[in-house]
Amino acid sequence: MAMRKADTVQVEVDMVPLIDIISLLLMFLVMVGDMAQSTTSVKMTLPRASEAKSDKEVDSHNRLVVQLEKDSNGKYWANIEKNRFELGLGNEGVRGQVNGTLIKFLNDQIIKLKAHGDIKDEDLGGIKFPVKLRIPDDAPMREAERLIQTMAQAKLVNVQYASQVNKGDKK
Amino acid sequence: MARNRRRVGGGDHDVSSHGDRPWVYFMVDCFFLITEFFVIMFKFKSEEMVLPQHLPPGGTVPNPRPPRDTKEQLNIRVYNEGGNARYAFHEISVSASELADKLANAVGAGGGGDKFSVRVSYDADVNWGAVMSVFNSCTKVKIAECGLIPLRGDKAAR
Numbered sequence: 001m002a003m004r005k006a007d008t009v010q011v012e013v014d015m016v017p018l019i020d021i022i023s024l025l026l027m028f029l030v031m032v033g034d035m036a037q038s039t040t041s042v043k044m045t046l047p048r049a050s051e052a053k054s055d056k057e058v059d060s061h062n063r064l065v066v067q068l069e070k071d072s073n074g075k076y077w078a079n080i081e082k083n084r085f086e087l088g089l090g091n092e093g094v095r096g097q098v099n100g101t102l103i104k105f106l107n108d109q110i111i112k113l114k115a116h117g118d119i120k121d122e123d124l125g126g127i128k129f130p131v132k133l134r135i136p137d138d139a140p141m142r143e144a145e146r147l148i149q150t151m152a153q154a155k156l157v158n159v160q161y162a163s164q165v166n167k168g169d170k171k
Numbered sequence: 172m173a174r175n176r177r178r179v180g181g182g183d184h185d186v187s188s189h190g191d192r193p194w195v196y197f198m199v200d201c202f203f204l205i206t207e208f209f210v211i212m213f214k215f216k217s218e219e220m221v222l223p224q225h226l227p228p229g230g231t232v233p234n235p236r237p238p239r240d241t242k243e244q245l246n247i248r249v250y251n252e253g254g255n256a257r258y259a260f261h262e263i264s265v266s267a268s269e270l271a272d273k274l275a276n277a278v279g280a281g282g283g284g285d286k287f288s289v290r291v292s293y294d295a296d297v298n299w300g301a302v303m304s305v306f307n308s309c310t311k312v313k314i315a316e317c318g319l320i321p322l323r324g325d326k327a328a329r
């Protein structure tokens with residue numbers, strides 16, 4: 001008597017719902033994630049400030065972001081939109097810096113914005129142009145002072161110091 | 172003998188299976204790779220806070236003809252002691268929290284933050300976070316004028 005072979009059953013997985021699930025997951029990651037080069041892309045430990053405010057509460061229109069970064073040699077630079085500037089130089093000094101001095105760059109930006117009518121001088125000689133300064137918590141005051149003085153020399157009086165928030169102290 | 176084909180995941184139609192469309196599996200593989208890329212690169216958007224301040228226009232060099240200033244000036248010096256930042260408020264050494272209390276007391280007794288201006292001096296090696304703490308305390312008690320006294324001479328040089 002010949003043995004009967006058992007009927008084989010092929011199981012096929014329907015791929016269409018799987019593609020739907022993956023598409024949804026992909027859309028979620030793209031919308032919620034943050035891959036773009038943003039103003040906070042430079043990782044640094046910021047100082048804590050319980051009185052810090054969110055961007056919605058301050059003037060952030062046309063705001064310039066300046067980051068104080070330390071290179072591998074321990075030297076501090078001011079970074080603005082992929083331009084790197086040496087600190088502590090006046091208009092006349094370009095110490096081997098292709099992009100020119102920081103003060104010159106700031107003045108050029110101010111001239112452009114004034115030409116567009118985006119900013120105007122304040123009554124006491126200051127310029128109503130918000131600048132966000134990202135200075136690491138452990139940066140020595142010698143370097144931070146140079147950056148802040150440059151802002152003041154460019155008459156950019158409306159500065160915003162980037163900080164972490166102390167959630168426990170927040171009102 | 173007939174081979175039974177059982178479809179998993181629903182669907183009750185006689186359309187030919189994926190076996191006739193092998194590209195479906197490659198498409199799923201591509202989807203997986205793209206998804207894995209985004210999963211690895213995923214990072215939640217973080218909002219950064221800012222502490223707004225107002226700088227004196229033209230730099231921190233004092234005006235040769237200072238305007239008539241009726242505000243009481245409070246001088247605070249920031250220095251390092253034993254690896255920690257300390258604050259000298261009217262020659263009294265205090266911590267950051269004590270400084271905040273003293274400023275609050277001064278403002279409360281003086282009739283409001285608009286009656287005071289603060290000048291902050293510091294050693295060259297003091298961390299930025301220690302000075303920012305003074306700004307934060309001034310903001311808390313609504314002292315709008317809070318400026319830095321820059322380093323001078325050799326202390327300002329690298």
